Amino acid sequence: MKKRNKVFYWIATIWLALGMLSTGIVQLIRMEEEVQSINALGYPTYLLPMLGTWKILGVIAILIPKFPLLKEWAYAGFLFVMIGAIISHLSVGDELITFFGPALLMVLTVVSWYFRPANRKLEKQ
Structure with missing residues (x-):
């Protein structure tokens, strides 16, 4: 892997992890602004802790070594949620x-x- 690609990966991954972790925590603790926001979108507030938990677990999945299939699911989940x-x-x-x-x-x-x-990455079959 080229050094440039490695730098792109880690910068994007660290910022992604920080963004998902911070929004996940805010949703998990049901911060008042987040409750108002989800209500304005027409969603029930019980979705907040679920979304928050999934985001935090997704951050863990993309940061830990190995488990490439789990990483694929975490990236897909992040993309679907966004x-x-x-x-x-x-x-x-x-x-x-x-x-x-x-x-x-x-x-x-x-x-x-x-x-x-x-x-x-997943190994090609």
Whole structure:
């Protein structure tokens, strides 16, 4: 793996992990702003701790060595959640600024996945 690719991978992965961990914790503890936000989107608040738990587990999955299949699922989950967030904000007509966080995390997910080292990828059959 080229050094440049390794740098791209770690920068994207660290920022992705920080973003998902921080939003996961906020959702897990049901911070008031997060409760208001999810209610404004029309979702029940019981989704917050589930989303928060999944995000934290996903961060652990992408950071620990080995377990490439688990990493694939974690990246897919991050991508699905961020696409869902963007569509949810679009559907209620939120301001453009509300798309920045999910869009940034979506881009970081793709960059981290794309530049991941060979030992973090599934072996080709």
